[in-house]
Each structure stands twice: as C-alpha cells, then as structure tokens.
Amino acid sequence: MANQVLTLVQAVNMGLRQEMARDPGVVVYGEDVGVEGGVFRVTEGLQKEFGEKRCFDSPLSESGILGTAIGLAINGMKPVVEMQFSGFFFECFAQLMCHAARMRNRSRGRFTVPLVIRTPIGGGIKALEHHSESEEVYMAHLPGIKVVIPSTPFDAKGLLIAAIRDPDPVIFLEPKRLYRAFKQEVPEEDYFIPIGKASIIQEGSDITLIAWGAMVRECWEAAAEAKKLGISCEIVDVRTISPLDLETITASVQKTGRAIVVHEACRTFGAGAEISASLHENLFGVLKKPVERVTGFDIVVPMARSEDKNMPDEFRVLEAIKKVMA
Amino acid sequence: MANQVLTLVQAVNMGLRQEMARDPGVVVYGEDVGVEGGVFRVTEGLQKEFGEKRCFDSPLSESGILGTAIGLAINGMKPVVEMQFSGFFFECFAQLMCHAARMRNRSRGRFTVPLVIRTPIGGGIKALEHHSESEEVYMAHLPGIKVVIPSTPFDAKGLLIAAIRDPDPVIFLEPKRLYRAFKQEVPEEDYFIPIGKASIIQEGSDITLIAWGAMVRECWEAAAEAKKLGISCEIVDVRTISPLDLETITASVQKTGRAIVVHEACRTFGAGAEISASLHENLFGVLKKPVERVTGFDIVVPMARSEDKNMPDEFRVLEAIKKVMA
C-alpha cells in the first residue's frame, strides 16, 4: 500500500476510518461530529461512509456523551467519542474518575471500559476563551486512565489505532496547533505506536529536551539553534503521558546529565513536576544541573491577542538550554 | 475570653458560627447542612441559631451549589458551601475551573468570587467507596483558587476564618480522619492563620518531613520513633497547598539537607511531585539525599477492609526516614 502525505487532522481521520472499517463495534459520536465532520473536520466523511448509526451527533452534553459511552463499552461496543475542546472536559470528569477509570477495578475485571476520548488540546490558534488550555495532568493523575498525545501525523494514526485497540479507557489528546501545521507521509497500512513508550526523536549528548504535543516542535527548533552554538540536544517526545515512560526518559538524561521539560500547562503542580522530581530522585548525583521547566505560567490562559506571552516557544527553550549549559 | 477544648469538627463549627454572627452576608448551604447539621455535624446548630435563611439544605446538586454560590458571591454575599465528600467534587469542577477561578481575571477585577468551599477529604474512617479519596492536586493546579487544609482544631478555626475573609475563592479541605481524632484548646476569640504560610510544627536538624492534613500526625509519630534512633526530624505542616509556601519548606530543607514528602493521594503527578521537584531544583548541591515521597499508590483507593494497605502511616514514614538517613 502507498503512503499518503497528510496533516495530523487527516491522519486521525484515516485512523478512524480504517478502524471503523475493521471493527463494526466502533462508533464515533460527539458534538458536531456527524454531518459537520467535527469543528476541526477530524471526522469528515465518516458519517457518509459508515452511515448515521456509526458516526453521529450527540446532544450538547459532555457528561451524557461519556456516561453513555461507558455503558456502550461495557456492553461490547467500542465508542470513540469526541469532546469538542479540552476546555469543556471537566463537564465529564466525574464520569471519567468515578466510573470509566474504575469499572475494571471495582468489578475485579468482570466489566471493562475500552473506549477512547478524543479531544483537541492546547493553544496557539488564537481561539476564543476556554479553547486553549492544557489539562493533561488532571487526566494523568487518575489511575485507570491512559493519556496519549501525538506530535506528528504518523504518530497520530499509530497512537489512535493503539488507543482504539487498548482494553482500557484512553484519552487521545490532539494538539490543535499541529492539526494543519505540517504534513507527513503516513502509511495506508495498519500500524500502531505502543502506548506507554516515549520516543527519542533526536539523539544528542549534552542535554535532553522532554516535551509532548505542540511543544515537541519548539524543542526541535531550539535544538537546531543550539546546534549552531555547539550544543547537542537529545529530544524525547513523551507521547504517552500516562503511564509515563520514565525508563526511556531517565536513560536519556542518565546519558546527557541535563534535562529541560517543556509544557504549555501552567507550571505549578503541572506534569513537568513529576518528570523533574522523578529525574532528580532517580539520577541523584548523576544530574549535572537541576532540571529546568519551561512552562506556561500560573495564570489563566490569556485570550488570543496575548496568548503568545504565556506560551513556551523556541526562544524560551533556547534560553533555558543556554542557562543549563552555562 | 476562655479557651475551649474542641475536636476539629467543633472548631470548624465555632469558626462558622462566629463568622455568621460577624458578617450577615455569610450563608451556609449544601446537602444536609441545615436541619441535619451535616453528615459529620460540622454545621450542627447553625440553622437553629441563624435561621433557615442563613443555613439551609440545597438539592442534591453539586454544580448547582457552586454555580449559584458564584452568583451569590458576585452579588455581595459570602457563601460558605459544603461538598459532602471530596469524592463528588468533580461534579462541580467545571464551575470551579471555568468560572470561580477566573471571574476576577476575566473581568479585570470588576467581579470577584469570594466564596469558601468546605469539603471532607482523605481516608482512614473505613467509609464507603468514593468517600476516601484525596484530590488536592487537582484543585491546587488551578490558578485563581486557593487550597488550605488544617491538621489541628486550632488551625482549622484560624484557617477557616482566613478563608471566609479572603477576597478569592478558597477550598477548605477537612481531613475527615481528624474530625474527632483528638481535641485541642481553641480560643473563643477571633484569630486567623494566614493563607499561604506553612508552619514548622517541630524543629529538627537531620531531615525535614513535609505533610498536610491527616499525614501530619503520621509524621509526628514517626519523628518520635526516629528520635529514639537519634534522628532529629523537622516537621513542616504545609497548611496551604496553593499557593504553596515554598519559602518555608525550602528554608527548612536547606538546613536539614534531607526531605520526605508524605501524602495520601496517589503518587504519580501528585502534589508531592511539585514539592520534590522544587526542592531539587532550588537546592541542587545542597540536598544530601534525594527527596523521598511516601504516598498512596497509583491505584483506586481500596474499600474499607483494605484501605490501610494503601495509606501511608507512621511505619512507612519511619522506614523512609531510615532509608534517607542510611
């Protein structure tokens, strides 16, 4: 089969289409995912191809979407539901925490909830209020839930397929800033990216940059600039936030002795804290410098005109690299 | 005025009563807080004393409770609402995140939301499912919200008064295990414990134990055992989880060179991560040993008969002390 050159939106769409074709139990629903094909067009064409029973609009009701999906999943279906923006995710968080995350445990394995929640996350597209937040740590702190986030079209398709076939509930975060940011070759075939495995996307020897989603590209660009200054950066794309692949991350930092974690979410009690803490705890005496965190600030995500002031970018990552290497 | 010897429940009750007497804008509501006086009797007698307009039952509707409290607070009242158990807190989390936490910022100070949410937190009383969780980090990661948790009756009254008089939304966490665990002298007078200040409750020179709520007592007891082994523990009662008083915590660890953070919540992406990360980042080269975290595990909080197996206790803290001092 040939490869196609796709955006992240198109890669997710391909993954959904192929999984719907493979497994008649896959149903896709959420607000505006049917006729409209989703506000970001991720589900475009699915209703046409598979009919209204496989891909359809739900009422405007996030808890309703997840709560019914839990029932569907227990009774043998494979719901892949969309929360239109992660900023509205907390409307369904009680269902996630009290039920989706716990049903396997509560029933000692009799009932499981193999569903996927897709939701666009993060800033960078100058959207309205509540449309640019990064809530990954809330989800990742929850035992029973897996949280993945791709940073490329290739990974997006592969992680989505893995998520759909996973026996447990998976939250599939889509960095909306990358939806159409670039294209990449994506195989037509079936493949998957294992959940729980980070990826070393660039090898280097001086310092490890750790990021996920849209921040991976900022690291990439900062690393290119750093190279000009003679600094060799290794880049870890975390890909799965929970369960976190500390093994890969730690091995990299063991080698480089220095690390920077980059995320959009606000700093305090953010996901970077766990990574920094774990690195320090596990590599005490090995680390040459304290871990740096380049993050969003402890403020409400600013509206469109000022959102850049909060968002970590290449420049801030590069400054951090220079600081750590100094 | 005389002191009274009170449990934590009684101390909170006294604080509520005195604030209701002082400020006619204070209204207390929630599920079963009126006639019943709360399922833990924290609001006992308030309806009788202040009438049904000041202390009353609401429908079984957490989002309704917080959402209306936001409106009340904006329009000049001072709602002190109860969420019956923190395990049901996520029913109102969207209101907390999208509105309570942001109204000051969104309106550039025109509207503020000075309200208090009281909720019992944590395990240790062999309660039913969903009644023993510790959700503090979810709340603490949210800019715009303050999160406090007392570990003694004295602090409970003082922090509650501070919370009620604070100009911003404050979550007042009540460690249910301590509700009636012990009594303490509590002054009749008006006093408050400043929000944002941790407290060194025991000085020591070898190691700093950092905890909040019910875990403070486990640290206390472990420290007493450690003393027998010739180890001198300093204990920091964090008291305010957000904004975290890193200054006090860091100063203590700067002195001792060693630290253990103890919390009931599950470990990964828990509040201990931020404390460990910050200590390592700020005291690089000063720390003699990596920070230890003694926490609940990454599992669903077990039901009553097994909850002890998950809960950090004196023994586990002491083992950690021995490990760090080894």
Place this chain on the structure above:
Amino acid sequence: MFLDKFDPLKGQMVQILDEEGNHKEDLLPKELTPEVVKGLYEKILFVRLTNERVLKLQRQGRMGTFASIRGQEACQIGSEYAIEKSDWIVPAFREHGAIWAHGVPMDKVLLYWRGNEEGSHIPDGVNVLPPSIPVGSQMLHAVGLSWAAKMRGEKQIAVTYFGDGATSEGDFHEAMNFAGVFKTPTIFICQNNQYAISVPRSNQTASKTLAQKAIAYNMPGVLVDGNDLFAMYAVTKEAADRARRGDGATLIEAYTYRLDDHTTSDDSTKYRQKSEVESWVPRDPMTRLQKYLTKVKIWNQKYEDELKEKFTKEIDTIVEKIESAPDQTLEQLFGYTYAQMTPQQQKQLEYVHSIEAARATATEGGTNG
C-alpha cells in the same frame, strides 16, 4: 395502558393492591397467579430478613456502613420480575433486592457492604453493574448499555434505579435527554422514598411529582405506588414491552418510603417525626401481600414461621461465608487498575511488599523501629 391513562400532572397514581390487600381485578396482570405472587413474597421476605441481619451485624461491628432497603422491597422485586435475566440492571446503592433477584448472590451483596472489592465482582453471566455510590451518575450507563443492544438489533433492555435526590443531578437530565433523543430501550425507576438523607422530597425540587419530569424529554412518565408489588410489576412490564418494541424509554416514579435510617451512619430522628414513620407502617409492602396471600389461602403464620426458619439458616451460611472470605491481596489491589500493571505500579507493589515484610518483622520483634 398505564402509561397513557395515568397522568402525573393530574396526580394520578397507579395502584392495584391497596393497603388492605384488596386488588383491582381489571388491572391485575394475569401472569401474577397466586403461585407467582407467593414466589415473589418469599423473595421479599428473604431480602427483608437479610437486611435485618446486616443491620444487626453492623451494630456488632461485623459489617461496614449499610443502606437499608426496608419498605422498598416491592419496588424492586416487582420491577425486576417484569424483565428478562438477559436484561441489564444498573443500580444505585439501595437495590440489594433488585440485584439479588436478578442473580447477584447475596454473599456478594454483603461482601460489598463489608468493604471487600470481591463484593462488586459481579459473576459472569449476571447482567448487573456494581452499586453506584455517586448519586445520579449511573443512569447514563443504563442508557449506554441498552443503546448497545439496540445498535446491534438485540432485544435486551436496561433498567436503572435511582432515588428522589438523584433527580436533582445534571446527569439525570443528560441521561433522560439521551434516552429521549436516541429512543433507547431504558427504564428509569426512581424510588422516591421521600428523603435524600435528611432532605425531604419537597425541598429537592419544586415539581409536584417526579414522574412529570419525563415531559421535558417527550417520554412517558408515570407515578406508581411503589409499595404495591402488583403495580410495580405491571407498569414495569408495560415499559419493558414498549422498550423492546423500539418505542423508547419510560420514567417510573415509585412512590415509597425508607422505613429505616439512610444508612447505619445516619440518625433519622434528627430530621423526621416518629409519627411520620409510623404512618407509613400500615403501607408496608409486605403487610398488604400477606393480607392478599391470606385471602388466596397461601399465607398463614405457620407458613411464615417455617419460611423464616429456613431463610434464617440460609442467611447464617451466607454470613459465615463472608466472614471467612479472604481480604483482597496486594496483587488484587494493584492488578485491576489496568489490564496490565504500569511500571510505576510494579515498583510500588514491590515497595509495599517489602514494607509489609518489614512491618511483619517489626511486629514480631515487638517494636517498630
């Protein structure tokens, strides 16, 4: 027949068997023969005796916090009898009657309330979800379960139980709305037992009945005497047939009363008058069944005494079983979070094993340190 004839806006309530044990012949479903009623009565008796025993064990410190169902047995046994074993039951936490009748062994029920996860390990083949403590949250699961069957063209339906308090939660609304929009084969049974802990029904919502809330979703809503086994059976049967026919969901308000405290942690004398409780005693669902069964010459004191003796022994066995049931192991506590343990969990499990070993040694040695 009931769904379109009894209008909750007019305050009409379905009752077939009254407090004196008299029944309306025209409304009585034929299938409720004396023999069938006898079987259902025996279930109610068994459930009530078990409930009593648990309350006793709890007072002796041999049980955890427990939610009594005394007074609500007919709601549950009647409605359960109206559905197939292959149908789903999605309970709140006060439905031991319904879930046991549907196939959950009573020792499981008791283990749950004893605080052992094995109690919510529903046996294979029994289509009942574990109890749902978060009030109002479970009805959405029933919508999803029954919707799955509909999607596959199967005839399975789901019944979900919840309290009067649960109707105030947003999830009740969202569940009803989904059921309305997607015409799912779901039966919503609200056991209006007049209280949500201490909060009386009248403070929970301003609407005169809970059944009328169905109008907001273009769904039939019907008020039923929840202490009337016959009415509960008959109305649930009609709703089940309707659901199976593809005509969608129904809301049933079962008007009943919680004769005991909310749970064993509660003291209901704080918020309700003894006289109120007493006024409900004659409306006890068991009493009127005894009267009916007396008329059809099935019930007499000897019959009752023999049954009680038999059931008491059965309950003894159950209690022995749960009191000797092993607690959950560390492997079990970690092992069901995901299909596979995470690396973090593996490390934590190792750690806790070593801690427990050290603790055992310390305890043996008589000191901790």
Place this chain on the structure above:
Amino acid sequence: MFLDKFDPLKGQMVQILDEEGNHKEDLLPKELTPEVVKGLYEKILFVRLTNERVLKLQRQGRMGTFASIRGQEACQIGSEYAIEKSDWIVPAFREHGAIWAHGVPMDKVLLYWRGNEEGSHIPDGVNVLPPSIPVGSQMLHAVGLSWAAKMRGEKQIAVTYFGDGATSEGDFHEAMNFAGVFKTPTIFICQNNQYAISVPRSNQTASKTLAQKAIAYNMPGVLVDGNDLFAMYAVTKEAADRARRGDGATLIEAYTYRLDDHTTSDDSTKYRQKSEVESWVPRDPMTRLQKYLTKVKIWNQKYEDELKEKFTKEIDTIVEKIESAPDQTLEQLFGYTYAQMTPQQQKQLEYVHSIEAARATATEGGTNG
C-alpha cells in the same frame, strides 16, 4: 396573562407583531408607543450594523472569531427593554444586543471578540456578567445573583440568555431546579435559534418545545416568537413583574433563527439548506418592525439612510478605538488571578520580563541565540 394562557404542550406561541407588520391590539402593551418602538428599532439597527462591520473586519483579519447575532436582535432588545438597568444580565456569547442595550459599551464588546481581556472588563455600575463560553454554565450564576437580591430583600432580578443547545447540559437542569426550589427572581431566556453549531434543534432533545421543560420544575414556561420585538418585550415584562413580586422564575423559549454561520469559523452550508435560510428571511425581526413603523409613519427610506450614515460614523469611531487599544501588559496578565500575586507568579513575572528583554535584544540583533 401570557404565562397562563399560552400552553407550550399545546404548541401555543405568543406573537403580537406578525411578519407583515400587523399587530394584535389587545396584546400590545400600552407602553410600547410608536416613539418607544422607534427607539428600539434604532437599537436593533445599530446592533445589526455593528454586527455586519465586525464580520467584515473579521474577513480582513482585523477581528478574532466572532458569533453573529443577525436575526436574533428582537429577542435581545425586546427582552432587555423589559427590565431595569439595576437588574442583572447573564449572557452566553451571542448576546451583544442585550448586553450593549444594558450598558456595556460597544467598544468593550468588540474588544472581547478581538481577543483582549479588557473586553470582558465590564464597567462599574453595569450589571452584566462577561460572556460565558462554556455552554449552559452561566444560568446558575443568574440564579445566584438574583437570589442574593432576594436574600437581602431587594427588588433586583436577573435575566440569563442561553441557546437551544444549552438545554442539554446538566447545568441547565440544576439551574432550573434551584430556581424552582428557592423561587429566585430569575428569567431564563432560551434563544432557540434552531441550531447548536451544526446540530439541529430536533436532534438536541426529543421534547416538542423547549418551553415545556419548565414543567419539570413547576415553573411557567412559555413559547414566544423570538423575532417579534413586541412579544419578547411583553412576555419578559410579565416574567419580570412576577419575579419582582416574589413569585419566582420563568422560562421563555424565544423561537428564532440564526441567519448567519455559527461563528466566523463555521460554514453553515455544510449542514443546512439555502432554502431553509431563505424561508426565514421574511421573518426577520427588523423587516416586520420597518413595516410597522411605516404604518405609524415613522419609517421611510430617508430616515433609514440617515440613521445608517450616523451609525456608520459611530461604528467607525468604535473600530478606531479598539484597533488602537493597547494589548494587555504582562502585569495585567498576572495581576488579576488573585487579589495578590503568589510568590510563584512573582518569580514567573520576573522571568518573563527578562525573557522578553532578551528576545527584544535578540530581535534587534537580528538573530535568536
């Protein structure tokens, strides 16, 4: 008078001014004199012209994503006119008409949509909450605001606006229920514009009207022609009087249509027929007002042209003002999270200042690094 005469279950809808500009004299409130109607018409015209301008600016990249209100102006201007300036308005995000009429300067409205926080900085003395993007969440605030007034014995009420889609959210249910239980002086105005983005009203809920959802809370619910300024005024006035008298809340379903796309990011041709949109054009709330005002000899082309010219100039000034408005400073972005900055924020603010200084130097130097 409207609230008890028009039954949504019977499909009855309040209309006073029809599409041809004919009115029902017996229903027309006396206070709607031709002069008053002229004033309201001018507001509608101003709002519509502003709306058009913003759409144009957006296409030129001079505005952020914007939600047009074309077609819904009468809903908003009519209902707003029925309340006092001291009353509260709690909008969703498609209520520029109502909030401007209530006192929010139009430059604030535009600044908000331009993505500047100063746009939700409602001026002192104006009782309007900032737009609420999370659908369905704001009605609870209106209940709380008006409840506060009731608690203090003041006569203030609150009006909250929301869409047809919002009725599916749990928070709608909880807000209605609280308003019912506590009899708060709240008016719930659902602008049923037939769509929630692409989802038609019929897929949102199975109930025939949204107004009938009030029955679940023992609250009056009334269906109103939302494109009829007179009806919107009259019904809102009755609800306001009722609320102020202490009789509690009302649900008004304003039946209207969103003539434009959901927002400027939307393309409504994907999900609705051109013919459907065209069928609503004759029902435009402005057209029928023009016809009415022509009859009472107020409206003519010259009047319209002069008004347009005047308003266009006013809008020019507003646009200049917002385009020259300063962006938020770092101090502003940090300074309103709490009454006082946290130590963490202080450190972060210092850091970002140093970063921005370094960035400025790097940019000057022409390199980054």
